[in-house]
Amino acid sequence: MFLALRELVFARGRFALMGSVVALIAILMVLLSGLSVGLVNDGVSGLKKLPVSAFSFQKGTSTDGAFSRSTVDVSVAETWRGRSGVEDAAPFGNTLVNAKTDSGVDIDLALFGVEPGSFVAPQATNGEKLSDRGTVLLGQTAEEAGVRIGDTVVVDQLETPLKVTGFLDGQHTFGHVDVGYLDLRTWQEIRAGVRQGEEVPAHVYDQVTAIALKGDGIDLAAGDEALETKSLTLEESFGASPGYSAETSTLDLIQVFLYAISALVVGAFFTVVTIQRKHEIAVLRAMGSSTGRLLRDSLAQSLILLVAASAVGVGLGVAMGAAISGAPMPFQLDFGSIGAATAGLIVLGVIGAGVAVLRITRVDPLTALGGSR
Amino acid sequence: MSAKDVPGLVLDSVTLEHGDGEEMVTALDNVSLVVEPGEFVAIVGPSGSGKSSLLAVAGALVPPTSGKVQVGGVELTGMKPKELTRLRRDHIGFVFQSGNLVPALTALDQLRLPITFGKKVEPRDPATLLKEVGMDHRADRRPHQLSGGERQRVGIARALVTRPDLLLVDEPTAALDRQRSQEIVGLLAREAHEHGVATVMVTHDHDVLHHCDRVLSMVDGILSEYVPQTVSAR
Ligand SMILES: Nc1ncnc2c1ncn2[C@@H]1O[C@H](COP(=O)(O)OP(=O)(O)OP(=O)(O)O)[C@@H](O)[C@H]1O
Ligand SMILES: [Mg+2]
Numbered sequence: 001m002f003l004a005l006r007e008l009v010f011a012r013g014r015f016a017l018m019g020s021v022v023a024l025i026a027i028l029m030v031l032l033s034g035l036s037v038g039l040v041n042d043g044v045s046g047l048k049k050l051p052v053s054a055f056s057f058q059k060g061t062s063t064d065g066a067f068s069r070s071t072v073d074v075s076v077a078e079t080w081r082g083r084s085g086v087e088d089a090a091p092f093g094n095t096l097v098n099a100k101t102d103s104g105v106d107i108d109l110a111l112f113g114v115e116p117g118s119f120v121a122p123q124a125t126n127g128e129k130l131s132d133r134g135t136v137l138l139g140q141t142a143e144e145a146g147v148r149i150g151d152t153v154v155v156d157q158l159e160t161p162l163k164v165t166g167f168l169d170g171q172h173t174f175g176h177v178d179v180g181y182l183d184l185r186t187w188q189e190i191r192a193g194v195r196q197g198e199e200v201p202a203h204v205y206d207q208v209t210a211i212a213l214k215g216d217g218i219d220l221a222a223g224d225e226a227l228e229t230k231s232l233t234l235e236e237s238f239g240a241s242p243g244y245s246a247e248t249s250t251l252d253l254i255q256v257f258l259y260a261i262s263a264l265v266v267g268a269f270f271t272v273v274t275i276q277r278k279h280e281i282a283v284l285r286a287m288g289s290s291t292g293r294l295l296r297d298s299l300a301q302s303l304i305l306l307v308a309a310s311a312v313g314v315g316l317g318v319a320m321g322a323a324i325s326g327a328p329m330p331f332q333l334d335f336g337s338i339g340a341a342t343a344g345l346i347v348l349g350v351i352g353a354g355v356a357v358l359r360i361t362r363v364d365p366l367t368a369l370g371g372s373r
Numbered sequence: 374m375s376a377k378d379v380p381g382l383v384l385d386s387v388t389l390e391h392g393d394g395e396e397m398v399t400a401l402d403n404v405s406l407v408v409e410p411g412e413f414v415a416i417v418g419p420s421g422s423g424k425s426s427l428l429a430v431a432g433a434l435v436p437p438t439s440g441k442v443q444v445g446g447v448e449l450t451g452m453k454p455k456e457l458t459r460l461r462r463d464h465i466g467f468v469f470q471s472g473n474l475v476p477a478l479t480a481l482d483q484l485r486l487p488i489t490f491g492k493k494v495e496p497r498d499p500a501t502l503l504k505e506v507g508m509d510h511r512a513d514r515r516p517h518q519l520s521g522g523e524r525q526r527v528g529i530a531r532a533l534v535t536r537p538d539l540l541l542v543d544e545p546t547a548a549l550d551r552q553r554s555q556e557i558v559g560l561l562a563r564e565a566h567e568h569g570v571a572t573v574m575v576t577h578d579h580d581v582l583h584h585c586d587r588v589l590s591m592v593d594g595i596l597s598e599y600v601p602q603t604v605s606a607r
Binding site: 279283368 | 434455469477511
């Protein structure tokens, strides 16, 4: 470390240049992570907050369209409830609608239809629960959009009125729109496209999107076999949120590229530095410095550079992110994911540097003799 | 300690060959040499005669093709690379042609550096040693801020700070004027005598030979006594 630290100070201009590249990459990482977490929450925060272990959809539905295409019979919930490992099962409806409040706010909603009193039924922050008919509990973000308790949300085309009786704690969104919880019967009418005041065919009340299951050791495959359903764990069902897989895989890919770029840039930098130090390294080895010590010194140097630069980059990135967070875009700083990304950046940078400084072992100390050679 | 009664360097019938077959060059041809602690030996000879090769073999940088090498009483034959590195660290000092200082370090840190390489009982005090070579007024300067002679003084001090048994010096005055050359070689002689360091210096500079206790001549890999007339008649 004696030499490593003094070299950092001596060649500070060069190291600062390298450090700013790493810092910029770290800023990108933070922003990307914020966007990634923001988009994920925008897509599935409503699902994440459910006390559900798995959803049982119609047999044969593909994952990406499960919530919009699947229809199962309400009675399937009863059958699931009887199976081992299932603590509870309840019908769960999910459909996307456009709506307007009577105060004139346009609002898109993901309507979650649940039976009042079932385990999936939520409670609002003001203590309100779902009533049997025609009320809705909205995610907190809807309140930020201007909806108030006591407003009536009217579903476009169908003219179904839903009275807002409370808001839920935290973000509840699905497919980038706010979640609204309502009683299952009203939901079934909306899903079936029954206009306000029309006769409702009886079979409408038999159908629901999926059965929500709760329980730790549920044998989903066996249940699917017996009940002719297709079950997805809660985590797997995220893929059924519109755009979810495309968004997350694109962002993950960009992140992988950033890691690779950082490793290559740091590797290239330390390759040049090591080649420039070749004669010096030969002299040090002739003087009796072990290769292990020289390698450790160079790695420590790269680690100091990477940690310092990422710290600066993450700091700037978080400051910028905090500024963006206020804007109406899906962006959320999650310190766990930023921490993981930073660790990845540093580890890959050190690996890049490690490969580069390995050439220290190929320097022949004999070349220290005779200045000309 | 350097005041051991074993020789600083023993070369016993050392031969060094480079390459093989038709291309084979004999850089050292059956060379034998003993340098006692405190003895200052100079080796002169034409270019390509094997002077640097002798330093490389004595400095544990290249194993000889045949023959034995002892440094500070330690036999080098059969040593592993790691052990040779440790031997160089603990028993050998190198002074290179143009100082070859580390660019990032101040004069004083150049002297501290070898001490960080590992345990060595009682290194010399860097500040005192720097004063001894007359460089204390330049302690905070880096190599690019020093003259050639100053760099060489720091290089000598750096080689001596770990109290080596053997000091190997490769053309220390190549880049210096007459006055500076005399001072540098004078310094080497003083250090060798006062601190009992067996010193071998390779040089082209015949004007500095009067500082040395013994002068040897190397021609085509063969080491012999130096006869001044032969060279001046050239
Ligand atoms: N790595 C090597 N491979 C092959 N031949 C070598 C190698 N190193 C040195 N030689 C040869 O060995 C001989 C002695 O070389 P050496 O460097 O010891 O000479 P020198 O006396 O130091 O010369 P100079 O005064 O020019 O520095 C030369 O003929 C040289 O070409
Ligand atoms: Mg030479």
